Amino acid sequence: MGLFSEIAEDFSNVYKNDPAISSRIELFFNYPGVWAIFWYRISSRLYQSGFKSFARFLMGVNQIFTNIDIHPGATIGRRVFIDHGFGVVIG
Numbered sequence: 280m281g282l283f284s285e286i287a288e289d290f291s292n293v294y295k296n297d298p299a300i301s302s303r304i305e306l307f308f309n310y311p312g313v314w315a316i317f318w319y320r321i322s323s324r325l326y327q328s329g330f331k332s333f334a335r336f337l338m339g340v341n342q343i344f345t346n347i348d349i350h351p352g353a354t355i356g357r358r359v360f361i362d363h364g365f366g367v368v369i370g
Contacts, residue, residue, distance in 0.1 A: 282324055285357065289316050292358040312361030315347035319355065326351035 280288075293313055294303055306313055318341035326334035334351040342348045347361060350370025361367055 280357070282320060286317055286320050288358055289313065289320070289360075293360050297360070297362065310362075311345035311347060312364040312367075315341055315345040315349055315361055315364060315367075316355070316359055318345075319349040319351065319353070322351035323353070323355075 290306060290313060293310060294300060294306060300306065300310075318337055322334040322337040322341070325331075325337065331351075338349065338351050345364070346366060347364045348368045348370075349355070353370030355369065
């Protein structure tokens with residue numbers, strides 16, 4: 280599965296399965312867990328491609344904006360959803 284397909288699946292999964300969400304727009308403003316996974320997916324691909332320093336930089340930016348720390352070397356499967364992720368550390 281490609282990067283953009285994974286990201287689209289993550290966003291779609293939250294929209295379909297979270298009963299608290301009322302619109303797709305809400306995903307972009309009220310769900311930091313979705314953004315943490317979004318940036319993880321990108322940084323993970325960079326990390327696997329040998330761009331480890333830049334991947335770690337993106338991890339740090341992600342951590343600042345979402346307060347969710349996901350190491351780019353961590354293995355996370357499909358359709359993951361972090362709800363109420365304040366302070367979550369993975370990897």
